[in-house]
Amino acid sequence: MIIDTHQHFWQYNPVKHSWIDDEMAVIRRDFMPQDLQPVYEEHNITGCIAVQADQTLEENTFLLNLASDYDFIKGVIGWVDFQSDSVQADLDYYAEMPLMKGYRHVVQAEADNSFLLRNAFLNGISKLKNTGAVYEILVFSHQLPAVLEFVKLFPEQQFVIDHIAKPYIKQGYIDSWALLMKAIGSYENVSCKISGMITEADYKSWKTTDLMPYMNVVLEAFGPNRILYGSDWPVCLVAGNYAQVLNVAKAFSGQLSKDEQELFFYKNAQRIYTL
Incomplete structure (x- = not known):
């Protein structure tokens, strides 16, 4: 079994989806379940988590x-x-819906690198503890210092980092990102999606060998019990097809035992998202 923990659906709107720039023009269209279902059938994907x-x-x-x-x-x-001020009411409303597994905010788009540490935001996150919901952390790597301080504040909250925190793969930078990821990974309530990498690399010339050092850092930082497979479909299509993304994950998982592969591809997802 394989659970894809990160993909999106949308009905394309040029205003709502203005983040899709000219370099990403290939995904300026609708992407719905009927588009993804045959892809999953081709690659024996059991199911997915749909992300806002x-x-x-x-x-x-x-x-x-x-x-x-x-x-x-x-x-x-x-x-x-x-x-x-309505966050508690919103969380209570969605807590009644078993398919709502968690929340995220597009922190990577916030100009304030300490956005996660705003008092109002921290107050809202504190209300998650009684819901069982996951909070997913979407940031660029230069925002990781705030992430480290953020996760320290909520030792009982389940966190998942999206897209290995978007290191500068295209530029080949790894050291400062790696140090912070290892520090964040020391907190047992934080997991990490191995996803979204090919779009942080060179769209046209990336190779699996370019990505392997970053995936190995994540494995060292979080261990086999706190890593998750995600495709980032359809965003991944600007740099490669679904088969290529899945093959990267399978190449990485070659160093894992059979039991650890099962954790990476579905058991961790089952546990973290209570599937």
Whole structure:
């Protein structure tokens, strides 16, 4: 079995999806479950976690409805405004929905590198502890110092780092990112998705060997019990097809035991997202 812990659906809107720039023009179209289902069937993917791409409550409804209609969508990572006075009511509302597995905020788009440490945001995150929901951390690597301070504050909260925190793979930078990832990985409540790497590398010339040192750092930092496979489909399509992404993950997993491969590809996801 394989659980893909990171993919997106959207009905393309040039305003809502303005982050899709000219270099990414290939994904300026709709991507829906009927587009992904045959890909999963071809590659024997059991199911997925659908992750928000728009920061609205309407996005939650959109994804939850899709998850209700398609059995292979095993859960949703949505969005709420953690700085809002209504955050408790929003969290209580979604806590009644078993398919809502957690939340994230697009922190990578925030100009303030200490966004995660804002008092209002911290207050909102503190309310997650009674819901059982995961919080996913979407940042660039230069925002990792704030991530380290952030996770220290919530030792009982389940965190998942998206896209190995987007190191500068294209430029070949690794050392400072690696130091911070190892520090963050020392906290047992933090896991990491091995995902989103080919779009941080050179779109046209990346090779698996370019990515392997970064994946090995993640393995060292988090261990086989706290790593997860994710494709980042359809965003990955700007740099490669689904088979290429899956082959990178399989090449990495070649160094793992059979039991550890099962953890990476589905058992960790089953545990973290209570699938």
